[in-house]
Structures are given as C-alpha cells and as structure tokens.
Amino acid sequence: MTNRRNFLTGAGALTTAACAAAVSRVAMAALPEPILQTKPDTMPPLVPSTGRPYNPVVTLNGWTLPWRMNNGVKEFHLVAEPVVREMSPGFKAHLWGYNGQSPGPTIEVVEGDRVRIFVTNKLTEHTSVHWHGQRLPNGMDGVSGLTQPAIPAGKTFVYEFVARRPGTFMYHPHADEMTQMAMGMMGFWITHPKARHPLIDEVNRDFVFLLNAYDIDPGAYTPKIMTMLDFNLWSWNSRVFPGIDPLVVRKNDKVRIRIGNLTMTNHPMHLHGHEFLVTGTDGGPTPKSTRWPEVTTDVAVGQMRQIEFLADEEGDWAFHCHKSHHTMNAMGHDVPTMIGVDHRKVVRDITNVIPDYMVMGERGMADMGEMEMPLPDNTAPMMTGAGPFGSVEMGGMFSMVKVRKDQKPGDYKDPGWYKHPAGEVAYEWTGALPNPARFAAEGGKSMPVQNMPAKEVEVQVRKPMGNMKH
Structure with a gap:
C-alpha cells in the first residue's frame, strides 16, 4: 500500500488524495507538452517507446495521445477546447473536443500502469472528465459537484489512478453534459492486458471508433445542443461517409473492432461477408461460453461492444449501422413522401417561373444520390458515396472492411477497389443461362454441423385426440 499511497499524494500535484486539484502557475511549467492534431486522417498505430509493451490500436479517423514517463508514472495532457472538425471533404463543423480534434485522442495504457492525466480547460465554461467504466478512487471519477469541483475556464486539474483492469473504456465530461457531449467532447481509453489473458486473444489488427450524432442545419457550422431525437448527421468519430x-x-488476419456509443439512441452494427463474436463490453471481456456467431450486434447508449472475426473473405465488405436513416447525411425530417405522384404538369408550370426547379422523390430517394443539386455552403450531401459500379447511395454511419491477400502486415493504406475474379459479379440476364457448373465462389461450410445422427430421421407428428383443450 505504500507505493499506492505515495502515488496518490506525491508529485506535489494534489492537495488531497480524493480530489482532482488545480495546478498552480509554478507547476504548469512541469506539465507534459500538449500534443495537438488538426487532421481527420487515420493515424498509424502508436508503438510504445517507453513503459510496458503492448499491441497498439488504430483509431479510425483519429490518433493515440503520446505520453511521457515521470518516475514510473505515465503522464498525459488533455486540452478541452473549441475545434474545427472536417466531417467529410468540404464539410466542417465547429465543435468542442480535445487536443485539436473531436473526438479527442485515444489514450492507451497497460493494466497496472500508474496514470496521471492533466486536463487544461480552454472552453468558455467549466468542465470535468469522467473516465467511463474505470475502477478508480471516487474523487477521480470526474462528476462535477459530486466527486470534485468543476474545472473552471482557464484552469488545469490533474487526475491520478491505477489502470486496474484491461478493457475498452471511454472518457467524456460530467459537467453541462447535454451541451458538451452534443458539441463533441468524448474520447476512447484502451487498457491493454499486462500479460497473456485467458479471455483476450491476440489479434493482427485492432480498430477503435466512437458512434456520435449531431444536429447541424444545412449551411450552418455549430450543432444544435437542445436536440433530443431528430439528429441529421450520424457519424463515426465525427466523420460521415464518404469521409470515413x-x-x-490482410486476408486471414484476426481482426478486433471496438465500438463505443455516446449518441442518444442504439445502433445495430452490421458486417457483410463474415461472422463475428462479441468478445467484450465496457464491463470487460466476455466469458467464452457466452459467445456465439453474429453478423449484427446492437450497441446501446453508453455501451461499448468489442467484436472479433477472421478476415478470410477477400473483397470490399460493407460495415454499417443497420438503421437505414443512420446511413444518410443532412436529412430533412418533415419531407412528405412523393412516390408515385405525377408532377409533370406542375413542373411545367413552375419551370416557366423558376427554370432550375427540379422534382425530388417521386420515384424514391435513389435519384438524389446522383443529382448535383445546389446546396448551401458547408453542407454534406445526403448520399454521395461513389463506388466502382456507380453511386453507393449511402452516407452517415457506413464504411467498408477491405480484405486483401496481398496487403502487407501492418499496412493500413487504402488498396483501392477490389478487382473481382471473372464470373463473380452479379450481372444482367439477357437470355439462356450457361450449362450448370460448380460456382467458382462456392466454399465449404463455415460452421460444420456436429453430433448429427448417422442416418436421416423422419419425424412424424400426430394430432392429439379427444378434448385436450388445445
């Protein structure tokens, strides 16, 4: 207990062991340098150069926060501040975040690490940081007014605790939460196991991203913070497709994807072409006896889901939220359904006055994905993803898992579109089919049936006789 007590009271940073305390101007000179990132690109994994070794994660359209070691303590510096986030090419939002980005950088530590996080508040109001899912001293939990005084604007507080268990966690404010989270203040925290763990398998690629949502009027830059349900931008790490x-x-890589949800609704996450196992939640790794194959898993509000699969099928496989409205951008919620309505006479009359008038939605919404209709400045088109065969007709929470046999280990560069082998693309039928042949794409059973009887068994069902009250 001596080391733990010294850790919580040492370094001259805390006035008490149970409360995050303000740092004086003299102590400010000893702070770790705040590292900033202004690009929304997916940065390479940050391989640890100090401290315990671990296999780093890749933050989708994000990055990992560097640290320094100080007398055996891993020190980080978070800066809460207004940021400009490019949500897709040409579309930017004025958000609040950390260290130049929203979401903030991923923090990676190892089980048993002694951690110190300096938090500088450059917002116009007070804030705090809650370490979502962590086991830590109550005074470090980050709930302003309950476990600590809020961090005033312009001040720096410090949080200190031991990363007690491995897993995937999040961080976000617990001060004016409705405003600050709606403005984009959130981030990921990964605690890696310090040794081989019976419930945590080693993987080749380990991705993380947060689900978030905003309500930004077309042509505007700042989210509306009072929205409870009618969000119009559904995003992963504050990026919308095709900007994700x-x-x-690499083909046959073991892949882990960690997904955290800090939106106001649930998201059924669906992967094409593969089955996966849910191997972890924000409570930790799941017992192996509770895992079963899925292609869709629901991530509820405030939850994290960790999925793992063997990437053994080449291709560009869609990966998205299965709520269809969540794979679109800049939606209007009060647009009437015009499918089947004949606008021709009305259009003729209107175009006499407004030559550029166009009709939308009389055949469905797909036409809108290909229209080059005028939009207000700084507006993300509803669905503009362009694939090798035309419009993908998706936006929002949509991307792809690109599996390639010739992708080098550790190489995360986009390999371009998948080149399909001959005969493996759906095609238009124009006449007689060729002679039946074994499909080139036909494979074996992905999950062989076990414990079946050697001979087929025919089941006979008899209807009950008499007054059985069925």
Missing part, C-alpha cells in the same frame, strides 16, 4: 476511412486488413 475504410478498415484495411
């Missing part, structure tokens, strides 16, 4: 990077993997 693909998850690039």
Whole structure:
C-alpha cells in the first residue's frame, strides 16, 4: 500500500488524495507538452517507446495521445477546447473536443500502469472528465459537484489512478453534459492486458471508433445542443461517409473492432461477408461460453461492444449501422413522401417561373444520390458515396472492411477497389443461362454441423385426440 499511497499524494500535484486539484502557475511549467492534431486522417498505430509493451490500436479517423514517463508514472495532457472538425471533404463543423480534434485522442495504457492525466480547460465554461467504466478512487471519477469541483475556464486539474483492469473504456465530461457531449467532447481509453489473458486473444489488427450524432442545419457550422431525437448527421468519430476511412486488413488476419456509443439512441452494427463474436463490453471481456456467431450486434447508449472475426473473405465488405436513416447525411425530417405522384404538369408550370426547379422523390430517394443539386455552403450531401459500379447511395454511419491477400502486415493504406475474379459479379440476364457448373465462389461450410445422427430421421407428428383443450 505504500507505493499506492505515495502515488496518490506525491508529485506535489494534489492537495488531497480524493480530489482532482488545480495546478498552480509554478507547476504548469512541469506539465507534459500538449500534443495537438488538426487532421481527420487515420493515424498509424502508436508503438510504445517507453513503459510496458503492448499491441497498439488504430483509431479510425483519429490518433493515440503520446505520453511521457515521470518516475514510473505515465503522464498525459488533455486540452478541452473549441475545434474545427472536417466531417467529410468540404464539410466542417465547429465543435468542442480535445487536443485539436473531436473526438479527442485515444489514450492507451497497460493494466497496472500508474496514470496521471492533466486536463487544461480552454472552453468558455467549466468542465470535468469522467473516465467511463474505470475502477478508480471516487474523487477521480470526474462528476462535477459530486466527486470534485468543476474545472473552471482557464484552469488545469490533474487526475491520478491505477489502470486496474484491461478493457475498452471511454472518457467524456460530467459537467453541462447535454451541451458538451452534443458539441463533441468524448474520447476512447484502451487498457491493454499486462500479460497473456485467458479471455483476450491476440489479434493482427485492432480498430477503435466512437458512434456520435449531431444536429447541424444545412449551411450552418455549430450543432444544435437542445436536440433530443431528430439528429441529421450520424457519424463515426465525427466523420460521415464518404469521409470515413475504410478498415484495411490482410486476408486471414484476426481482426478486433471496438465500438463505443455516446449518441442518444442504439445502433445495430452490421458486417457483410463474415461472422463475428462479441468478445467484450465496457464491463470487460466476455466469458467464452457466452459467445456465439453474429453478423449484427446492437450497441446501446453508453455501451461499448468489442467484436472479433477472421478476415478470410477477400473483397470490399460493407460495415454499417443497420438503421437505414443512420446511413444518410443532412436529412430533412418533415419531407412528405412523393412516390408515385405525377408532377409533370406542375413542373411545367413552375419551370416557366423558376427554370432550375427540379422534382425530388417521386420515384424514391435513389435519384438524389446522383443529382448535383445546389446546396448551401458547408453542407454534406445526403448520399454521395461513389463506388466502382456507380453511386453507393449511402452516407452517415457506413464504411467498408477491405480484405486483401496481398496487403502487407501492418499496412493500413487504402488498396483501392477490389478487382473481382471473372464470373463473380452479379450481372444482367439477357437470355439462356450457361450449362450448370460448380460456382467458382462456392466454399465449404463455415460452421460444420456436429453430433448429427448417422442416418436421416423422419419425424412424424400426430394430432392429439379427444378434448385436450388445445
């Protein structure tokens, strides 16, 4: 207990062991340098150069926060501040975040690490940081007014605790939470196991991203913070498709994806072409007896889900939220359904006065993905993803897992579009089919049936006789 007590009271940073305390001007000179990132690109994994070794994660359209070692303590510096986040090419939002970005940088530590996080508040109001899912002293939990005084504007507080268990966690304010989280203040925290763990397998690629949502009027820059349900921008790490990077993997890689949800609704996350196991939650790794194959898993509000799969099928596989409205951008919620309505006479009359008038939605919404209709400045088109065969007709929470046999280990560069082998693309039928042949794409059973009887068994069902009250 001596080391733990010295850790919580040492370094001259805390006035008490149970409360995050303000740092004086003299102590400010000893702070770790705040590292900033202004690009929304997916940065390479940060391989640890100090401290315990671990296999680093890749933050989708994000990055990992560097640290320094100080007398055996891993020190980080978070800066809460207004940021400009490019949500897709040409579309930017004025958000609040950390260290130049929203979401903030991922923090990676190892089980058993003694951690010190300096938090500088450059917002116009007070804030705090809650370490979502962590086991720590109550006074470090980050709930302003309950476990600590709020961090005033212009001040720096420090949080200190031991990373007690491995897993995937989040961080976000617990001060004016409705405003600050709606403005984009959130981030990921990964605690790696310090040794081989019976419930945590080693993987080749380990991706993380947060689900978030905003309500930004077309042509505007700042989210509306009072929105409870009618969000119009559904995003991964504050990026909307086609601005979301693909998850690039090598064929036969073991892949882990960690997904955290800090929106106001649940998201059924769906992967094409593969089955996965849910191997972890924000409570920690799941017992192996509770895992079963899925292609969709629901991530509820405030939850994290960790999925793992073997990437053994080449291709560009869609990966998205299965709520169809969540794969679109800049949606209007009060647009009437015009499918089947004949506008021709009305259009003729209107175009006499407004030559550029166009009709939308009389055949469905797909036409809008290909229209080059005028939009207000700084507006993300509803669905503009362009694939090798035309419009993908998606936006929002959508990307791809790109599996390639010739992708080098550790290479995350986009390999471009998948080149399909001959005969493996759906095609238009124009006449007689060729002679039946074994499909080139046909494979074996992905999950062989076990414990079946050697001979087929025919089941006979008899209807009950008499007054059985069925």
